Amino acid sequence: MLAKTVLVAGASSGLGRAVAEALAQDGHTVYAGARSFAAGQEPPAGCRALALDVTEEENVRAAVETILREQGRIDALVCCAATFTMAPLEELPAETLENMLRVNLIGMSRCVQAALPPMRKQGGGHVVLFSSLNGLFSIPFQGAYCVTKHGVEAYGEALSQEARRFGIRVTVVEPGDCRGGSQKYRLTHIERHSPYAAAFRQGTDKIHHDESHGLPPERVGRAVARAVGKKHPPARLIVASPVQRSAVWLHHLLPRKLFNRFISAYYFSSKEV
Numbered sequence: 001m002l003a004k005t006v007l008v009a010g011a012s013s014g015l016g017r018a019v020a021e022a023l024a025q026d027g028h029t030v031y032a033g034a035r036s037f038a039a040g041q042e043p044p045a046g047c048r049a050l051a052l053d054v055t056e057e058e059n060v061r062a063a064v065e066t067i068l069r070e071q072g073r074i075d076a077l078v079c080c081a082a083t084f085t086m087a088p089l090e091e092l093p094a095e096t097l098e099n100m101l102r103v104n105l106i107g108m109s110r111c112v113q114a115a116l117p118p119m120r121k122q123g124g125g126h127v128v129l130f131s132s133l134n135g136l137f138s139i140p141f142q143g144a145y146c147v148t149k150h151g152v153e154a155y156g157e158a159l160s161q162e163a164r165r166f167g168i169r170v171t172v173v174e175p176g177d178c179r180g181g182s183q184k185y186r187l188t189h190i191e192r193h194s195p196y197a198a199a200f201r202q203g204t205d206k207i208h209h210d211e212s213h214g215l216p217p218e219r220v221g222r223a224v225a226r227a228v229g230k231k232h233p234p235a236r237l238i239v240a241s242p243v244q245r246s247a248v249w250l251h252h253l254l255p256r257k258l259f260n261r262f263i264s265a266y267y268f269s270s271k272e273v
């Protein structure tokens with residue numbers, strides 16, 4: 001397999017870190033980008049640390065320039081950086097939604113815009129965008145996150161159509177629940193005396209349970225590394241348990257009203273909520 005130069009944005013924890021490690025194991029030159037590396041955090045094994053804040057235009061541009069100066073090219077970009085706050089949509093502060101859009105969607109777009117010109121000039125490249133199963137269907141109290149991940153899906157589809165002519169391939173990754181994500185990004189917002197309190201507790205307990213019993217991050221790391229190593233990478237990559245995969249099919253097949261009832265029954269088993 002040809003060794004490639006790869007930038008992984010959001011590689012200080014969770015899936016991004018696992019992806020960076022898997023790519024380095026495969027012999028690629030991996031730049032692991034995240035803000036924590038500016039504060040001295042150890043990079044993933046075999047990777048070079050790059051201080052990267054996807055919300056800062058100049059910082060993203062400088063990160064890509066560093067890679068070009070040191071390696072002369074950038075073959076693949078993997079965008080994992082994301083933030084995640086659970087809240088009832090009725091109570092979601094506008095600035096929380098703005099912040100999630102700023103990191104999960106606009107930050108991703110900023111990384112893509114910095115990487116595309118060198119990829120075009122060198123005659124090709126591979127952009128890997130982290131969506132989620134929540135980019136395919138929504139679940140309660142993760143509405144804002146689902147909005148950002150549905151945005152990633154739309155962005156990835158259009159980008160693939162536009163950039164193909166330059167030999168640039170796009171893979172949208174849709175993981176199901178995985179263990180090992182940073183607690184820094186498992187935030188909640190609920191008003192005091194909220195009418196959603198009981199449902200929120202039940203729904204978020206279920207979400208935390210599913211994540212802590214989810215797939216090991218190495219499974220996603222390996223799948224993405226395999227895709228990056230391919231000459232013809234897939235347009236989408238679902239990495240999820242069979243049960244979570246079946247929800248994608250149900251979303252596709254069931255009338256929406258029925259699907260919404262099915263999801264509600266899954267998250268709110270008690271009659272009280």
Ligand SMILES: NC(=O)c1ccc[n+]([C@@H]2O[C@H](COP(=O)([O-])OP(=O)(O)OC[C@H]3O[C@@H](n4cnc5c(N)ncnc54)[C@H](OP(=O)(O)O)[C@@H]3O)[C@@H](O)[C@H]2O)c1
Nearest residue numbers: 010012013014015034035036053054081082132178181182
């Ligand atoms: N875990 C899951 O079950 C799951 C399921 C489906 C999809 N996903 C997706 O997979 C990706 C990774 O999720 P995760 O849960 O494994 O990760 P995580 O542990 O929550 O880590 C998030 C990463 O994003 C980085 N980040 C946040 N804000 C940033 C910023 N402004 N600039 C640069 N980096 C920033 C963090 O680094 P710093 O704080 O150091 O900057 C960290 O490396 C996300 O896109 C997530 O939506 C996760």
